Each structure stands twice: as C-alpha cells, then as structure tokens.
Amino acid sequence: MKVDITMDLLSTDDLKLLVEILFRQQYAIEIICSELNDIEAGLKSMDDESYKRLVSLYDRLRVR
Numbered sequence: 001m002k003v004d005i006t007m008d009l010l011s012t013d014d015l016k017l018l019v020e021i022l023f024r025q026q027y028a029i030e031i032i033c034s035e036l037n038d039i040e041a042g043l044k045s046m047d048d049e050s051y052k053r054l055v056s057l058y059d060r061l062r063v064r
Contacts, residue, residue: 028061029058029061029062032054032057032058032061033058035054036054036055036058039051039054
C-alpha cells in the first residue's frame with residue numbers, strides 16, 4: 001500500500017474529500033471488492049489482520 005506517498009502529496013482535507021467522493025459515487029465498495037479479488041487470486045499480498053479489516057469494511061459497506 002502506498003499510503004505514505006499519498007499522505008505526503010495530499011492534505012488531510014484532500015484525503016477526506018477524496019473519500020467522500022468515493023462514497024458518494026459508490027466507487028469505494030467497487031475498489032474494495034477489486035482489492036479483495038486481487039488478494040484472493042494471489043495477485044496482491046496483504047497481512048492477515050489488514051485482510052480481515054478489509055473484509056469487515058466490505059461487509060459494512062455492502063449492507064449500506
């Protein structure tokens with residue numbers, strides 16, 4: 001994950017706006033779903049704790 005690079009390029013307000021737009025346009029769940037598919041297909045790796053958090057986030061957004 002390249003969060004550190006993003007944090008250097010974008011302010012906290014920029015990040016909040018970006019997340020707000022992702023939710024408003026309903027892209028957030030699509031991005032999470034794509035990330036989970038890549039991990040499960042072995043195309044990307046993620047530690048178990050982060051994977052569980054991502055699955056939990058997906059489940060919460062899907063219900064929304």
